[in-house]
Amino acid sequence: KGYRIESKPKKGYLFVDFPESLDLYGIKEGLKTRLLGRRLHLVEEVDSTNAWAIREALKGAEEGEIFLAEAQTQGRGRMGRKWFSPKGRNIYLSIILKPEMPPQKVPLLNLGASLALAYLLEKLGLEPELKWPNDVLLKGKKVSGILSEAYAEPDRVNFVVLGIGLNVNTKEEDFPEDIRNLATSLLIETGKEFSRNELVKKILEELEGVYFLLKENSQGVLSKWCSYAKVEGRMVEVESFGELIEGVAQGIDEDGALLVKTQKGIKKILAGDVKVKGWGNYY
Template identity: 45%
Template sequence: QSEIRKKLIDAFTRNETEYLSGQHLADIAGCSRTAVWKHIEELRKEGFQFEAVRRKGYKIVSIPDNMSADKINLGLNTQFLGRNLHYHDSVESTQKIAYKLAYEHAEEGTVVIAEEQTAGRGRMDRKWHSPKYSGIWMSLILRPKIPIPKAPQLTLITAVGVVQAIEEVTGLHPEIKWPNDILINGKKITGILTELQAESDRINSIIIGIGINVNTDIEDFPEEIRPIASSLAIESGKMIDREKLIRSILEKLEKLYLLYLEKGFFPIKLMWESYAISIGKQITARTITGEIKGKATGITEDGVLLIEDTAGDIHHIYSADIQV
């Protein structure tokens, strides 16, 4: 088994620029064409990327691009964010691990990163698809001394930091869809999930989950999200260094967070609004209690979305899915 694999990898890396036919690979590895195909599928799952062309065969495009805590830390310019970094190959959800660490008094700024999540989650128990080696799936622990109703501001602060980092590293210009989506050309690149650990009315910790499709191919997404999702590599046409992007996010986010603790939400609100797509537009907000249609006029100091309906009434939206 592993002997076949070795022979295949060897053949691919020796002939990086050529297409190798299934038959040729089968001859080299001494197995059937079906076995070759099976091995290639397995290698794909481990992060090897192949290009397959009909009648020509397979070409290797890239070998797994796995990260390491050391490589992420190398050159990281932060005071506390990411200084304590937990790196995992595969986890159910980085939120779950961060929760446990926070409960065990992990220091503020602790970060959990995984190459793959088998049960990544979005808001309201929705799924977050997190294929191996292709994205950034991470959770951060913060402990701001703020009242609970202000916690949603952290989602908006995070969105601004991620947008700034994507701009810096890729040159792309993402937009923010309230409250937690980052889009490029209308497609979702990033989702943010902010969760709380609180005792009575005191926040113990805020766990911020960030999921970014970085080098994800369109085929890596399940069928149903292909029309709505994209990745930085798809949008920019090149592979992006995930470790560099992580460092940039941690640096931008730490700066914004310190600014927020010192000056409050106002300066960040202005930055957030400069990236927001929905403000000033007619939108539909789907909340648990029903739909509200109207013009998004802005966000409040607490990060609550304001919608003015046709009768001129202003609605405060705390949680919803937005359609522009």
């Protein structure tokens, strides 16, 4: 309550009186979801929202519970990297999911989450691109990343914690020098400071729609993801488990793996870092 939110056609909700703190009431009010966010947890600071959510999931937390923090002291990205997590500027949230899917299908959740972010950014008037397996880009720079961590048995998934980091109101000069040319934020791209409470709501709504669709039509989600990635037919260089793979991307298979045509044939890549020729460098 007490926030002035300016709504603009095709631009979404823009926060006009800064600073704004995350607020559970502000997020819950008007939230249009059936599953995600029925229970919300918020702290000022945590080691990592993913680590926090995993701890709670192991204690029996329910599907759809959301864990939010104003800052992370040990924010995590893929491949053991750190995620830049300053206080009060961005969105750091983790979600407990309990999908009825075989473990090999879990990577689809990464793709689904990045697709949900793309839908949101497009509705804000931006032109997102997706990079396998979990990055969301604006003008070639990372604005969001996804980290999923699954606890599974050979034939079933017990739970998945899906972490989302979205750079919202971070200024260019606030990014560390080593990622300043690789990262961006909604503020940098639009010149506007956004309401993070409104954005959290929109993330949950978009993500729930994609999550439910994955259960019914995973191929439809994959096709839509590919339309934002525009990687098929392009030269790629992939570093995967110490191996460097070069070839032409053939698209994504039904499990969310990247298929690359090399001189030795088609290579199925489950995880790795990708550079797409003509797209510049990524972190």
